[in-house]
Amino acid sequence: MTQAVLDRPTGQERSFVRVQEIIQECGASESALIPILQRIQDEYRYLPEEILSYVATVLDISPATVCGVATFYAQFSLVPKGKHVVRVCDGTACHVRDNRALIESVRKRLKITGKQITSDDNMYTLEIVNCIGACALAPAVVVDEQVHGQMTGEKILKLFNQIDAKDKEAEK
Amino acid sequence: MSSPVIQIKSPEELAALRTKAHAALDGDSVRIVVCGGTGCSSNGSKDVFAALQAAVAERNIPVRVDLLDEEGMQNLSMAFSGCSGFCEVGPIVRILPENYFYVRVKAEDAAEIIDKTILANETIERLMYKDRHTGQPYARRNEIPFYANQVNVVLTECGLIDPGDIREYIGHDGYKALADSLYNRPPEAVVEEITKSGLRGRGGAGFSTGLKWSLTAKVPGEKKYVVCNADEGDPGAFMDRSVLEGNPHAVLEGMILAGYAIGADEGYVYCRAEYPLAVQRMRIAIKQAEEANLLGDNILGTAFSFHIKIKEGAGAFVCGEETALIASIEGMRGMPRPKPPFPAQSGLWGKPTCVNNVETLANVTQILLKGADWFRQYGIPKSTGTKVFALTGDVVNTGLIEVQMGTTLKDVVFTVGGGIRGDKEFKTVQIGGPSGGCLTKDHLDLPLDYDSLRSVGAMVGSGGLVVMDEETCMVEVARFFMNFTQQESCGKCVLCREGTKRMLEILEKIVAGNGTVDDIGDLEEVAEAVRDGSLCGLGKTAPNPVLSTLKYYRNEYLAHVVDHVCPAGQCANFKTYSIIAEKCKGCRLCARKCPVGAIEGEVKQPHVIDAAKCIKCGACLDACRMQAVVVE
Ligand SMILES: Cc1cc2nc3c(=O)[nH]c(=O)nc-3n(C[C@H](O)[C@H](O)[C@H](O)COP(=O)(O)O)c2cc1C
Ligand code: FES
Numbered sequence: 001m002t003q004a005v006l007d008r009p010t011g012q013e014r015s016f017v018r019v020q021e022i023i024q025e026c027g028a029s030e031s032a033l034i035p036i037l038q039r040i041q042d043e044y045r046y047l048p049e050e051i052l053s054y055v056a057t058v059l060d061i062s063p064a065t066v067c068g069v070a071t072f073y074a075q076f077s078l079v080p081k082g083k084h085v086v087r088v089c090d091g092t093a094c095h096v097r098d099n100r101a102l103i104e105s106v107r108k109r110l111k112i113t114g115k116q117i118t119s120d121d122n123m124y125t126l127e128i129v130n131c132i133g134a135c136a137l138a139p140a141v142v143v144d145e146q147v148h149g150q151m152t153g154e155k156i157l158k159l160f161n162q163i164d165a166k167d168k169e170a171e172k
Numbered sequence: 173m174s175s176p177v178i179q180i181k182s183p184e185e186l187a188a189l190r191t192k193a194h195a196a197l198d199g200d201s202v203r204i205v206v207c208g209g210t211g212c213s214s215n216g217s218k219d220v221f222a223a224l225q226a227a228v229a230e231r232n233i234p235v236r237v238d239l240l241d242e243e244g245m246q247n248l249s250m251a252f253s254g255c256s257g258f259c260e261v262g263p264i265v266r267i268l269p270e271n272y273f274y275v276r277v278k279a280e281d282a283a284e285i286i287d288k289t290i291l292a293n294e295t296i297e298r299l300m301y302k303d304r305h306t307g308q309p310y311a312r313r314n315e316i317p318f319y320a321n322q323v324n325v326v327l328t329e330c331g332l333i334d335p336g337d338i339r340e341y342i343g344h345d346g347y348k349a350l351a352d353s354l355y356n357r358p359p360e361a362v363v364e365e366i367t368k369s370g371l372r373g374r375g376g377a378g379f380s381t382g383l384k385w386s387l388t389a390k391v392p393g394e395k396k397y398v399v400c401n402a403d404e405g406d407p408g409a410f411m412d413r414s415v416l417e418g419n420p421h422a423v424l425e426g427m428i429l430a431g432y433a434i435g436a437d438e439g440y441v442y443c444r445a446e447y448p449l450a451v452q453r454m455r456i457a458i459k460q461a462e463e464a465n466l467l468g469d470n471i472l473g474t475a476f477s478f479h480i481k482i483k484e485g486a487g488a489f490v491c492g493e494e495t496a497l498i499a500s501i502e503g504m505r506g507m508p509r510p511k512p513p514f515p516a517q518s519g520l521w522g523k524p525t526c527v528n529n530v531e532t533l534a535n536v537t538q539i540l541l542k543g544a545d546w547f548r549q550y551g552i553p554k555s556t557g558t559k560v561f562a563l564t565g566d567v568v569n570t571g572l573i574e575v576q577m578g579t580t581l582k583d584v585v586f587t588v589g590g591g592i593r594g595d596k597e598f599k600t601v602q603i604g605g606p607s608g609g610c611l612t613k614d615h616l617d618l619p620l621d622y623d624s625l626r627s628v629g630a631m632v633g634s635g636g637l638v639v640m641d642e643e644t645c646m647v648e649v650a651r652f653f654m655n656f657t658q659q660e661s662c663g664k665c666v667l668c669r670e671g672t673k674r675m676l677e678i679l680e681k682i683v684a685g686n687g688t689v690d691d692i693g694d695l696e697e698v699a700e701a702v703r704d705g706s707l708c709g710l711g712k713t714a715p716n717p718v719l720s721t722l723k724y725y726r727n728e729y730l731a732h733v734v735d736h737v738c739p740a741g742q743c744a745n746f747k748t749y750s751i752i753a754e755k756c757k758g759c760r761l762c763a764r765k766c767p768v769g770a771i772e773g774e775v776k777q778p779h780v781i782d783a784a785k786c787i788k789c790g791a792c793l794d795a796c797r798m799q800a801v802v803v804e
Contacts, residue, residue: 033503034486038445065504072505072662073486075445091407092602092638093564095652101789104767130489130656131407132446135562135636136259136570137211145448147214149259153767153791 016054018043023058030061033069037076046077082118082125084163087142091131099139103128105153109160177463178339182473183351186342193343196239202248202290207264207331209255209417210449216279217263221252223282231286239339248290254418256331257572258318261301266313266331273313274299304568304590318569321588323550325558326534327574330418335453338460341421347466349540350425353432354474362433363389366536369544370556375401375529376607376633378622381536384526388434388516391524396436398427399520399527401497402443402450405489406605407656409636411560412530414572416443416450419534420457424480426533428467429540431478434526439478442497444485454482489660493708494527496662507662508708531560551577555621560635566593567639582616585639596641604633606653607713609720610646629720645742646725647732651679653717661710668711671702675718685745687733696722744788747803753778755800762792762801
């Protein structure tokens with residue numbers, strides 16, 4: 001699904017057919033704005049600006065309202081995310097079980113520095129999040145919606161290698 | 173697992189199904205329950221379940237395929253349940269009726285479990301939970317100290333039933349309270365029973381549920397709403413998640429009962445986006461309840477109709493606050509608004525709305541099933557019933573626990589929790605998350621209930637209990653929480669928006685070693701202003717971690733600013749790491765572990781740490797086998 005969307009032309013030529021479908025499924029009302037944006041993000045891995053304007057027009061609300069909602073919630077991203085999203089929990093339970101070294105290993109492995117969160121090859125996005133509800137297995141990490149508990153720097157590097165290998169396999 | 177579509181048209185039909193399902197669940201058959209909670213699943217419990225199924229099939233053991241399969245009545249049955257609570261030792265396999273309890277089970281253990289325990293009724297010591305000190309093994313679940321000291325009201329069915337099969341819930345008296353209420357109890361009597369039970373909201377503030385319901389019921393209006401608050405944003409808490417995943421129908425039944433009591437015909441479950449499994453289980457449960465005529469139009473053949481929809485949150489802590497949550501359901505930015513008017517008067521789309529927490533609603537179902545008097549036998553007069561806590565941090569047994577209100581902190585941490593990890597000293601418990609406070613050694617005999625906790629400047633909150641050992645720096649703890657609330661402040665009111673920023677700056681300054689005595693005074697002043705002047709609960713409670721650490725650990729703040737030391741040895745800026753050349757054998761273990769490449773040296777030659785690169789994470793200290801790394 002996602003790959004097909006990314007291969008579509010960008011900018012002006014982008015097809016709004018899929019967006020229209022999503023709006024229809026969720027209902028074209030302001031109260032459905034958040035579910036609509038969630039579905040769009042599932043599809044495109046972020047919220048492209050021209051799609052936000054399109055949504056505003058269809059729902060008959062101001063683009064500022066749509067943008068206001070899109071920037072308020074942490075789940076939404078206005079820039080493209082990497083192919084794999086790695087969420088390292090920094091909630092209380094995970095913080096107490098010392099996840100600093102874990103976060104550093106991930107940053108080092110993905111070669112991301114400073115405020116950067118997506119690796120240069122657009123393969124991975126690192127998000128530091130507050131609690132994913134697996135606190136009893138701290139420190140916890142979610143990679144592509146799969147929870148991994150009792151994580152260590154070594155375990156996560158292994159995980160990255162497995163994902164890379166799988167990707168390579170799929171390319172062939 | 174899914175169940176076939178069932179339809180129930182009357183209380184009599186429900187009772188008939190209950191009898192059948194009960195007989196099936198309670199029959200002589202052996203039942204293997206594999207925990208499918210988030211914790212056990214992430215540790216591979218799905219593979220364990222599959223391996224057990226394969227082992228059973230290989231041996232041609234007859235299995236009951238469907239719960240109500242008459243022919244399979246005496247056969248073995250297998251279920252994949254919700255969270256069993258003891259996540260630390262997962263994957264967990266429980267075998268009924270003996271209640272054998274196996275921990276850390278791997279797929280490879282499946283054949284042995286079937287051959288020995290199922291076919292020969294022999295237990296396997298290797299898979300039993302063992303006491304950390306004495307090594308004593310426990311064969312049965314309820315003998316394990318972690319469980320033996322709990323009292324279950326809300327969690328009874330979690331980890332026992334298959335949350336995907338409505339008939340299993342019905343077999344455990346599910347929807348009986350609903351049928352009884354719809355047919356035999358007018359709405360006022362339902363409110364009356366809840367009021368009598370003394371139930372207080374489990375979402376944080378501890379407001380009387382009966383009172384909230386009677387207020388909402390009294391407001392005139394054709395259209396009213398029930399909202400189930402499943403936002404659970406408090407980091408370090410996962411009670412609501414486990415209830416939703418382990419027994420979703422109990423929450424639905426509570427919502428329908430609330431709707432009946434207050435005269436609402438529509439409900440919303442607002443669940444945080446980080447809980448995809450909970451959302452999925454809830455969706456299935458709603459669909460099953462609708463098909464069974466327990467939800468929707470003319471429930472169980474009565475005039476009462478109630479519909480439930482799910483809304484997924486989008487990652488904002490403040491949306492747990494009821495007015496912000498309502499704004500978010502309406503599709504707007506989740507910002508709180510001043511109260512009054514309370515949601516009971518004007519809530520969702522301006523209509524009277526009753527907002528209740530997941531655990532509150534699960535309690536409602538039990539109270540209406542077993543009666544207010546039964547409920548009141550648990551807890552203490554002003555805080556009745558039980559509370560589910562998420563016990564995490566530096567404690568031996570982490571997991572989900574349910575104890576009577578008024579249980580002492582000591583019993584929770586040392587009896588149920590098994591004490592502190594690595595035989596370190598207990599230092600503090602942070603209760604109630606970023607809005608809560610800390611409890612010290614002096615509070616070990618404090619009963620955990622709404623009023624006792626409030627009297628010492630903490631709160632039950634949602635029920636996150638994070639245990640911390642002697643190596644915890646309390647200033648850093650305060651900084652951690654302030655960082656959280658500062659990020660999550662919605663920015664609507666000035667005191668919270670700016671005040672949390674100022675407090676964070678001061679705390680960062682102290683932790684970095686640049687604080688002064690004046691900073692402590694400023695911090696206190698800002699904290700009090702934010703507490704007194706913020707618009708919503710987020711701002712009002714944001715200073716709590718600061719104020720409570722200042723109250724109980726002022727010495728630690730002073731040590732940072734006056735003596736320039738961090739007594740717990742945690743604050744990185746007060747530390748330097750170095751390698752003692754004489755002890756270093758040049759094995760490169762530390763260099764390989766260092767996440768920032770700050771350690772250099774030739775193989776078999778003493779290594780050195782580049783202080784400029786070092787982030788002081790301590791990985792080298794843990795890695796070194798020669799005790800060559802030292803911290804000062
Ligand atoms: C900042 C903030 C966050 C909150 N988060 C939650 C939450 O995650 N879950 C919850 O049930 N209540 C939360 N509450 C409390 C709700 O506002 C509300 O009091 C509660 O849902 C009422 O349900 P109850 O009476 O059953 O406890 C929060 C309150 C504040 C001020
Ligand atoms: S604190 Fe990390 S999962 Fe809850």
